[in-house]
Amino acid sequence: MPRRLLRDHLVVQDEWLHLDEVAADRRGPETAPSRVILPFDRWLADREHWISGDGSLGVRLDPPDPVEKLLGDLPRLALVALRFPGPAEGRGYTQARLLRERCGFAGELRATGYVRRDQVFFMARCGINAFELPEGEFASAEQAFETFTAEYQRANDAGLAQPLRRR
């Protein structure tokens, strides 16, 4: 079953596939996705090959992958996915802010891996706007964007629906 996704506060069918899912995709050539998310190392290795294709491209960063190495390529990318391997991982929050604020990335910024309703508020405050949640977490995740209605510090907030109250 194709994945569902919370994107900009709507539950949608995911039209993207991670590279390792492409081979397993049984939808056949006529419906094969034209949108592929490449791991960062594959992107570095085969950059010219992928750019010359006609599909839309996304790149997935693992926590240690340096955001700045993607800087020159961001105009060609429709999506950047940030992988969270587990509940303790925190580098993706900084990667997200750097992509939005330092690199000016305006495309889809997606959290993948361990993504739960208890993380989405801070993720959204760092600029992440799409969430690969487990089935069953969609309704509660939408409420999680309103976990807090005020803020103590400026961040990015691109993923929130409503601005937070501040002094």
Place this chain on the structure above:
Amino acid sequence: MYRYDAIDKTLVAERVEQFRDQTRRFLAGELSDDEFRHLRLRNGLYLQRHAPMLRVAIPYGLLSSAQLRVLATIAERYDRGYGHFTTRQNLQYNWPRLEDVPDILADLATVEMHAIQTSGNCIRNVTSDHLAGVTPDELEDPRPWCEIIRQWSTFHPEFAYLPRKFKIAVTGAPQDRAASLVHDVGVHIVKNAAGDLGFEILAGGGLGRTPIIGQVVRDFLPREHLLSYLEAILRVYNLEGRRDNPTKARIKILVRSLGIEEFRRRVEAEWAQIRDSALRLDEAEIERVRSYFRPPAYRPLEDLDPVSGREPAFAAWYKYNTHAHKLPGYRAVFVSLKKPGIAPGDATSAQLRRLADLCERYSFAELRVTHTQNLLFADVEQSATYELWRALAEADLATPNIGTLTDMICCPGLDFCSLANAGSIDVARLINERFEDYDYLYDLGELDVKMSGCMNACGHHHVGHIGILGVDKGGEEWYQITIGGAAGTDATLGSVIGPSVPKHAVAETIARLLAVYVERRTADERFLDTVRRLGLQPFKERVYAASAAA
């Protein structure tokens, strides 16, 4: 002190509801142990040896009388009638029930308190000098800056999942009473050549398994850049700190492996990008926060001699348990939580209530927690110290031992903590029994004894003049002794004197160390000075000569 406005109240109330929901889901089986662990640890809740432990934040150690009363009531309603003050100016409850924790948090919120970020790999409660605002040697009151840091770091979305915990201490006086050199970041208020006040920023200090003294990252930071500079340090650490091994994940390991030069270069490069962002503090915000820390309504008074004509017990207490105040006629008064036989740092509900009454009568309704696990009335009229002493003595809170051997810092140890290798509270008891002669204690003078039940060093043993570390030796509790450590401006790590000793020999070992000091000290030397002058050898020889450790 700082008072909540609508923004603070909203955030704390929403946190209570968030945690209530998380606890409900855990109890309903919707969250695994591991998932809930990551959530509860961001709210000061540990599942310990006997019961959960809840750590309540006391920002930079400042408490109102109303807060004291609620802490007392919580201890009775949900715990066993006492709380434990920690070296980071917080309060721990050792016996709450998990199901009750959301209600405890709701009670705390009624007096503008919480347990946010008191544990877990995030920015912890910011600590400061317990004499802030009243000490004569201060450049500026550090508490407004602590509050500014508290607000910036609370629910900071980018730094909620750091490689490891992160502790910040701020001081405003040349003498460091906040152990800032053994914090992840130390912020010192300093004056530059032009006479402007700003900050010296240190990073990479810490205790634990690998004790390291912090190093200067920037010698002068203009005040408006405080938050952008901290954000730059945290950002470098969040991306580059090690996450593969928790014992190598503190910022001190990153600073050490990069070297301070390279670490500074990375921080400054990041800071250059954000220094003029929204993080830049404007004067209006600094003034807004400062307005909460204006001096109380002091009366114009003259200095007097409260001791003359009073009994010697009062004179001893006055000498050891009070401290100079910047204004004539006032005195800062310590409340000793180190009565022999009581776990260091513990206070009962009755004592907390009594302290609430007393601080209302004698010290503008505020009380402070010190990093040495005592309490402080900051603003007592000298003429009232005798009355206050009598009242404190009735409540068992006037043990005249501040700064002496029996004013030990001590972690909860094996009795409560699931990490500990060895007990610390009963060792404190043994030491107290051995050294109960106050004339001898006073003759020994200033002496910091610090004890931790394991390598995590919650009792700061590395920076004790005498440090005691509990180690597990084939299932038995043994203790490694260090000497020559110091926590203040001249922070130094102690040196291990030799093989560890069994529990029954700890007090005898200390007695032998002190005997060497008494024989060899020069006129005004403290124990620490004698150790620095003589080195380890004479102490080592005495301790192991006739085998105290047998």
